[in-house]
Amino acid sequence: MTTATMDTPRKPDALPDSRAPLAVSCRGVTKAYGQGQSKVMALRGVDLTIACGELMMLVGPSGCGKTTLISVIAGILDRDEGECGVFGNDFAHMSQRAKTRWRGSNIGFVFQAFNLLPTLNAAENAAVPLMILGEGRHAAVKRAREMLDRVGLGDRWKSLPSQLSGGQQQRVAIARALIHGPKLIVCDEPTSALDHETGHVIMRLMKTIAVAEDRALVIVTHDARIFGFADRIARMDDGRVERIVRDPADLQT
Amino acid sequence: MMFVALKMLVGDRLKYLGLVVGLAFAAMLITQQASILVGLAHQTGSFVRDTSQADLWVMDPEVRFSQDSLALQDTVLQRVRGVAGVEWAVPMYQGFLRAKLPDGSQQLCILVGLDDATLMGGPPTMVQGRLADLRQNAGILIDEDARKTKMRMRRGGDRGLEVGDRLTINDQDARVVGTYRASKSFFWEPVVYTTYTRALRYAPRERKLLTYVMVKLRPGADAAGVAAEIEQATSLKARTNEQFAEITANYILKETGILVNFGLAVGLGFVIGALVAGQMLYNFTLDNIRHFGALKAMGAGNGTLVAMVAVQSLTVGALGYGVGIGMGSLLGKIVGDAGLAFRMPWQIPVFSAGAILLMCLLAGVLSSVRVLRQEAAVVFRG
Structure with a gap:
């Protein structure tokens, strides 16, 4: 088992575009759950870099540490050891309050189960990050409607999540992840609840509007059908990044 | 949010x-x-509050609530009248007596005897008749609500007691000369008013029959000060209306x-x-x-x-x-x-x-x- 790092010259796929600034830089990150006999090492020294403008996919079998890694990167889980910087900020050196505030301003989330509030309509759901940041409801909803327009749901802004299809709900989730202009977008299985065609529509959308020069996208997925949208793919196993490739076909070798 | x-x-x-x-x-x-x-x-304090013409109630020190009739010596009345700050003081009798209605049914009542001269301590509102009608021969006043309920005559026509009806109290003749309306009382027995002298006649023969002395203060007199002086002069207990109502409420609420x-x-x-x-x-x-x-x-x-x-x-x-x-x-x-x-x-x-x-x-x-x-x-x- 090999650990891929940006410093390994024999594996150029492990390196992001050298001209782009780094969005995420993790080195030797470890994370364990439980203690004593029940201690489980979820991350065993992960090295990973993601550049701005890059769409990085994390793949691997269940329990390999993908979700733990994006939780650490997103600052919602504290690492045990190692270093992890997100746009130059290390969450380990921030107070809980500062971490939460920074996360609210700079990170967007797309969840597997969408996690839309069932009692809010599409626009209100998409406006939640702005309201968390203190923007008034009316102004936030107005901006959310504009964002819904961009994801093709402008005419469904009043609909409740229960009135939308899975693909439409994920579009609302994407609008919610993007509305406050975050630098990093973290997605957990964004297409697993969608059919093949809808999954591709969602990925095209994310590739089009989420990936920008000043922004990076990390996607955890099992869905091999969307590997082609990635700039690089990191395969994880047993708490480590085993391999990083640019071509999905290389994952088989 | x-x-x-x-x-x-x-x-x-x-x-x-x-x-x-x-x-x-x-x-x-x-x-x-x-x-x-x-x-x-x-x-529990409605009887006391309804008798609001007086400022102080003088009673036996062992009285626990307003219907706890412990008799006083008649001489107490004169001693109270002699205390500085007392405008007037009148006697009141109160006791539980059995009334026999015209249809033969019986009802336990609270008989209240008011000072013959002044009729102080009477009910707050008259419905039929006048308070002064108590001076008529064998006159009594009954509660307007009770006459239709507790003093209703089930036999011989099923009707409430009316003004003019005759009944007996402790085997003595009594005649309804009026009805009154008072505050709802905690005590179940209806209150029947009559004059003090007639009440003593209705009541069973005992050595002492005076229950309370009701005291009106002179204008500007301090209730607490006068009460203290009365207590010193008589070795009895003197309380204001509110104090007496509160004593009654505390006792009833705790003991029941x-x-x-x-x-x-x-x-x-x-x-x-x-x-x-x-x-x-x-x-x-x-x-x-x-x-x-x-x-x-x-x-x-x-x-x-x-x-x-x-x-x-x-x-x-x-x-x-x-x-x-x-x-x-x-x-x-x-x-x-x-x-x-x-x-x-x-x-x-x-x-x-x-x-x-x-x-x-x-x-x-x-x-x-x-x-x-x-x-x-x-x-x-x-």
Whole structure:
């Protein structure tokens, strides 16, 4: 088992575009759950870099540490050891309050189960990050409607999540992840609840509007059908990044 | 974010209504039981308050409540009249006597004998006849409500006692010369008024028959000072109307167990409300824990999340309180109209609001702890 790092010259796929600034830089990150006999090492020294403008996919079998890694990167889980910087900020050196505030301003989330509030309509759901940041409801909803327009749901802004299809709900989730202009977008299985065609529509959308020069996208997925949208793919196993490739076909070798 | 909190709350209508109804029930139970307790306490002193012409009541030191007739020596009256600051002092007899109605049925009554000359201490409102009609031969006054209920004659026509009807009290002739309306009393036996002299004739022969001396103070005289002087001069107890009503209420509430019973009911209302509100709000929070986790992940701080839970619990608390107080008042109106004890001074809604607020705070704290303990990383778990 090999650990891929940006410093390994024999594996150029492990390196992001050298001209782009780094969005995420993790080195030797470890994370364990439980203690004593029940201690489980979820991350065993992960090295990973993601550049701005890059769409990085994390793949691997269940329990390999993908979700733990994006939780650490997103600052919602504290690492045990190692270093992890997100746009130059290390969450380990921030107070809980500062971490939460920074996360609210700079990170967007797309969840597997969408996690839309069932009692809010599409626009209100998409406006939640702005309201968390203190923007008034009316102004936030107005901006959310504009964002819904961009994801093709402008005419469904009043609909409740229960009135939308899975693909439409994920579009609302994407609008919610993007509305406050975050630098990093973290997605957990964004297409697993969608059919093949809808999954591709969602990925095209994310590739089009989420990936920008000043922004990076990390996607955890099992869905091999969307590997082609990635700039690089990191395969994880047993708490480590085993391999990083640019071509999905290389994952088989 | 408070908008989001409220939408989360009202979105699940069944739980939302359950929370409001649970708290409304608790508020109603607390309000209604407390109001009945206060109503009963107030009713225990209604006879004393209705006899408001006097400022002080002089009585045996062992008297525990207004119907606890312990006789005094007749000479007490003169000694009280001799105390400085006393405008006038009149005797009053009070005792439980059996009345035999014209149809032969019997009714235990509280016979009150008023000073023959002044008729001080009479009922507050006359309905039929005049207070002065007591001076007619064998004249008595009866309660307007009691004459149709407790003094109703079931035999020989089933009718209430009327002015002009003759009855016997302790085998002595009596004639109804008027009816009066008084405040609802805690004591079941109807009060029958007559003159002091006639009351002594009705009463069983005893060495002492004077029950109370009613005292009117001179203008500007200090009630406490005069009461102290009377007590010193007579070795008896002198109390103002309010003090006597309070002594009566305290004794009745404690000795009858009413305070404990209604206190338990109020406590039960609180416990039920706290359990219902606490459990339902906690379950509501658990049902939404994933959403709280998502909000946490998206940058909602602990303060924001606690404020959201607080808004939710206080909203259902305010609604439940409003509905509960409304239902309690309506119920009070119904039972009040039916003649039952119900009295809701402003302190009861305030007390009830405090109790509901406490329930909501308890429920909110439980839910908040759960939300704060929730890891944001839950959002990435399937």
